[in-house]
Amino acid sequence: MSNPKNTPQLLVSVRHASEVAAALEGGADLIDVKEPSRGALGAAEADVVAAVVDAVAGRVPVSAALGEWSEHALVHAHWHLELPLRYVKWGLSGYPHTPGWGEDLLEARRQLPAHIDMVLVAYADWGRAKAIPPLEVARFARRYRFAAFLLDTCVKDGKCLLDFLKPEAIAGLIEPLQNAGITVALGGGLRPEHVKALRGLRPDYFAVRASACAGSKRTALIDPHRVRKWKETLAAAFSPARS
């Protein structure tokens, strides 16, 4: 449930069960599973996701990235959807921007197991991602009462969310969602030093991979000290004394 008055929590993406201990030691509040070599929302194999779920052992919720949406997306995710995941998400890169877009996403949501919520994902770099513009995705999320919304970047080339959207524009996207009770996560090449510019927003989660890895390299291993630095930065920036 969206809780905009609280300090934002930290989602950390892992690619393998061996990274779980570092992410949790650093203080991750939600473990996401993705294969970073396969893109922004690259899907890890179902057995990799299952091993992460086992390693987390119920200490925090687990989500899984399932790649970019395609007409076969649900079939490809068959085994993932057997797992006790809290959220799943597909990106909308290459998604046909037709006037009545989204019916297949609603149908997919209807077919998910009851314990799994679908995160609607908007890419801030939607032009180069050939994705649906974030404002439209946000309106769709609100109109159809999605449980969660992630604003991310698609191309992981060192640019970050703030290179594509100013904080005021992000606020205009997410505040109506949070007011509607939708959980909101912000990601996209974010580093702790970006939090200052975003502290007026108070998303429910910051979602990170690269900056939590050694050398800020998405395919390197999670560094617990980097995760801890994120948690400390969030606690300092969003403490009640600063509100």
Ligand SMILES: O=C[C@H](O)COP(=O)(O)O
């Ligand atoms: O879940 C994590 C988001 O995709 C952000 O990843 P990133 O920090 O590597 O851009």
